[in-house]
Amino acid sequence: MKISVICVGQIKEKYLKEMNDEYLKRLNKYVNINIIELPDKAINKDENKIKKQEGEEIIKKIPNNSYVICCDEHGKMFTSIEFAEEVDRIFSLKSGHICFIIGGSLGLSDEVLELANLKLSFSKMTLIHQFARVFLLEQVYRAFKINHNETYHK
Numbered sequence: 001m002k003i004s005v006i007c008v009g010q011i012k013e014k015y016l017k018e019m020n021d022e023y024l025k026r027l028n029k030y031v032n033i034n035i036i037e038l039p040d041k042a043i044n045k046d047e048n049k050i051k052k053q054e055g056e057e058i059i060k061k062i063p064n065n066s067y068v069i070c071c072d073e074h075g076k077m078f079t080s081i082e083f084a085e086e087v088d089r090i091f092s093l094k095s096g097h098i099c100f101i102i103g104g105s106l107g108l109s110d111e112v113l114e115l116a117n118l119k120l121s122f123s124k125m126t127l128i129h130q131f132a133r134v135f136l137l138e139q140v141y142r143a144f145k146i147n148h149n150e151t152y153h154k
Contacts (some may be wrong), residue, residue, distance in 0.1 A: 002097040003033040003140065006061050008054050008104035009040035011130045015091075023137035030144040033134075036061050040104040045107055047106050055109025066099035067117050070108055071132060075119030084143035100140075102132050 011017045020035075027033050038057050040068075062068060065084045067090050078086060092099055100111060100120075113119065122135055145152035 001031045001091050002063075002066075003027075003031050004036060004061075004063055004066065004097070004099045005033070005102065005133065005136065006036045006038065006058055006099065006104045007129065007133050008038050008058070009129055010037050011085050011133065013130065016130050016134055019134045020137060023134065023141050025139050027137065027144065030141075032150070033140075042129045043105065051103075051106045051109045052111070054104055054106070055112045058103075058108070058112050059115065062099055062101075062115065063097055066097040069120050070101045070113055070116040071103070071122065071136065072108060072113060072116075072119040073092050073121055073124070073126065075121035077121050077123075078140050079148060080139060083139055084146035087140065087143045088147045100136055102129050102130055102136065116142065 011020055024033060024035070033126075038054065038061065041053060043050060068097065087098070103109075103112070122132065122139075127135065142152060
């Protein structure tokens, strides 16, 4: 089992970096996980061009034969238990590799969204992409704890 997380932008805030690192450490017990950080582009008047360029870079990094989950505000929402069941289902039936994609502040290009096997929404509220990464890692960790019948999820 493998998980890749492709992210536009780096985590700059120390407290978010520490949380990110903690969940990566915890997840290593369950799954081979790697983070692929892509540089975010400076935002100017041509936001569509920037989103398209970021999308091209993302597409180059998507591992072959992976189940692609794009984090998108219009995606499907899950409870933590439903998400755990979905992760388990993907690993058992679809693919041994899940690739999560988190866009930059402009979101994901249509070209990237078209590649998604699943579009995932964390909330109807907008999250900064740095926090979205930590939130995703925590929920993936929670999913593994749930799927292994270990205490953590209450």
